[in-house]
Amino acid sequence: MSYDPKLWEDFPKTEQECFDRVAEHLLTQNCRSVDQEENCVYRDEQGRKCAAGCLIPDKAYSAKFEGDTWSRLSHRVIVPFAHRGLISNLQCIHDNALESSWKKRLKNLASERRLEWKFENFGKENISV
Numbered sequence: 001m002s003y004d005p006k007l008w009e010d011f012p013k014t015e016q017e018c019f020d021r022v023a024e025h026l027l028t029q030n031c032r033s034v035d036q037e038e039n040c041v042y043r044d045e046q047g048r049k050c051a052a053g054c055l056i057p058d059k060a061y062s063a064k065f066e067g068d069t070w071s072r073l074s075h076r077v078i079v080p081f082a083h084r085g086l087i088s089n090l091q092c093i094h095d096n097a098l099e100s101s102w103k104k105r106l107k108n109l110a111s112e113r114r115l116e117w118k119f120e121n122f123g124k125e126n127i128s129v
Contacts, residue, residue, distance in 0.1 A: 002077065002078065003077045003078055003079065003080070004060070007057050007059050007060040008057065008060060008079075008080055010057065011055065011080050011082070012055070012082075012083065015083050015086050015113065015115060016115050016116060018055070018082075018083045018086055018087065019086060019090075019109075019110060019113070019115050020118060021054065021055065022051050022052075022054060022055065022087075022090045023106045023110075023118075023119055024119070024122070025049065025051070025054040026051055026054075026090075026093070026094060026102055026106065027102065027103060027106070027119060027122050029048055029049070030099055030102075031048065031099055032048070032050070032094060032095070032099065033048040033049050033050040033053055033094070035066075040091075040094060040095040041053070041066050042056060042061070042065050042066060043056075043061065050091065050094045050095070051087070051090035051091050051093060051094040052070045052087050052090065052091050052094075055087070056079065060079075065078070065079075069088065069091065070084060070087045070088055070091060071084055071088050086113060089109055089113075090106075090109070093105045093106060093109065103119065103122075106119065107119070107120075
């Protein structure tokens with residue numbers, strides 16, 4: 001398994017594009033991608049994708065990615081190295097935060113990384129249960 005740039009032609013060129021794609025994905029899906037043991041996965045059996053999983057083209061995806069972080073995969077030259085820090089931050093939001101807090105956490109991440117926040121009126125209001 002090695003990196004094939006042809007499979008990644010649609011990969012975001014800028015951090016803003018990367019953030020926007022992942023934020024829209026997470027806020028639309030509004031639930032974690034997990035396996036039967038509730039471990040976060042790039043892709044689950046229901047077709048859901050994690051923050052980084054939504055960036056992986058179908059032809060590039062391998063079940064062997066599961067259990068590795070984006071950072072580790074990029075160091076092994078399996079996925080693009082670009083935006084590695086941002087993608088790791090986005091993975092942490094998906095993996096560790098309650099879905100009801102995603103919008104706020106994504107907004108804070110955008111601010112920290114000096115990215116434009118375009119999702120103020122996106123989707124339903126997050127309601128804590």
